[in-house]
Amino acid sequence: MPQIEHTDYYSHILGTSLKVEVTGHYGHPVVMFPTSQGLYTQNHDFHLNGSINWFIEQGKVKLYNVQTIDGWSFYDDKISPQQRIKNYELYVQFLIREFIPYIQKLHNTHRVAVAGASFGGYHAANFAFRFPDVVSHLFCMSGAFSIRNFMDGYSDDLVYFNCPREFVKNDEAWKYKHMHIVLSTSDQDICKDKNLEMAGILTAKGIDYWYDERKWINHDWPLWRMVFPTFIGAFFS
Numbered sequence: 001m002p003q004i005e006h007t008d009y010y011s012h013i014l015g016t017s018l019k020v021e022v023t024g025h026y027g028h029p030v031v032m033f034p035t036s037q038g039l040y041t042q043n044h045d046f047h048l049n050g051s052i053n054w055f056i057e058q059g060k061v062k063l064y065n066v067q068t069i070d071g072w073s074f075y076d077d078k079i080s081p082q083q084r085i086k087n088y089e090l091y092v093q094f095l096i097r098e099f100i101p102y103i104q105k106l107h108n109t110h111r112v113a114v115a116g117a118s119f120g121g122y123h124a125a126n127f128a129f130r131f132p133d134v135v136s137h138l139f140c141m142s143g144a145f146s147i148r149n150f151m152d153g154y155s156d157d158l159v160y161f162n163c164p165r166e167f168v169k170n171d172e173a174w175k176y177k178h179m180h181i182v183l184s185t186s187d188q189d190i191c192k193d194k195n196l197e198m199a200g201i202l203t204a205k206g207i208d209y210w211y212d213e214r215k216w217i218n219h220d221w222p223l224w225r226m227v228f229p230t231f232i233g234a235f236f237s
Contacts, residue, residue, distance in 0.1 A: 002056040024062035030113040033120035040067040060236040074150040081154035111136035117224040129164040141184040181209035
């Protein structure tokens with residue numbers, strides 16, 4: 001079994017510590033996000049991490065499952081939509097200004113991979129499309145590409161810049177040409193249409209990507225456990 005370490009990372013931007021589960025001893029860093037309001041251990045608990053144990057044990061990849069702040073941002077109905085998006089933007093800034101630089105230094109690498117399923121897929125995709133220069137691979141499984149549904153009709157620049165289905169259309173395609181982009185879905189996935197739309201946006205801009213659609217399986221962990229080893233194996237075998 002791969003070695004697993006639980007640690008806290010203090011964020012000066014957020015003013016609090018976030019929990020991180022580190023899996024593996026060596027390899028290309030993969031920053032992973034849980035599904036909606038999931039614990040930072042969720043991908044381990046539901047055996048998504050375990051589905052790629054061989055690649056972890058071989059030192060191909062090393063996983064960093066990081067806590068999210070869904071409960072303090074998009075899913076907090078007690079605060080205004082404006083505050084929800086402001087809080088989430090602080091989390092995004094924690095990633096790009098604190099956590100990713102820490103991993104870059106630790107691994108002596110400029111680019112990291114990002115991965116997640118369902119709302120974790122949104123977190124991964126949003127980060128990758130916003131900061132493509134530091135992302136080598138995006139593994140977005142059954143993800144969505146907008147947070148308008150959490151905004152109760154409120155809109156500002158922060159909302160726009162956290163909706164990849166909107167800002168990627170207006171961005172310069174060359175920024176994404178180096179990135180390995182995987183959009184994973186299934187014929188019974190509640191997010192299938194969102195992935196088809198995002199694939200269409202990338203096609204229209206001439207950005208290369210891998211669209212993977214499985215059959216006869218729902219938006220759930222069995223799908224994600226099935227496809228994740230395929231994607232990791234394609235790039236890190």
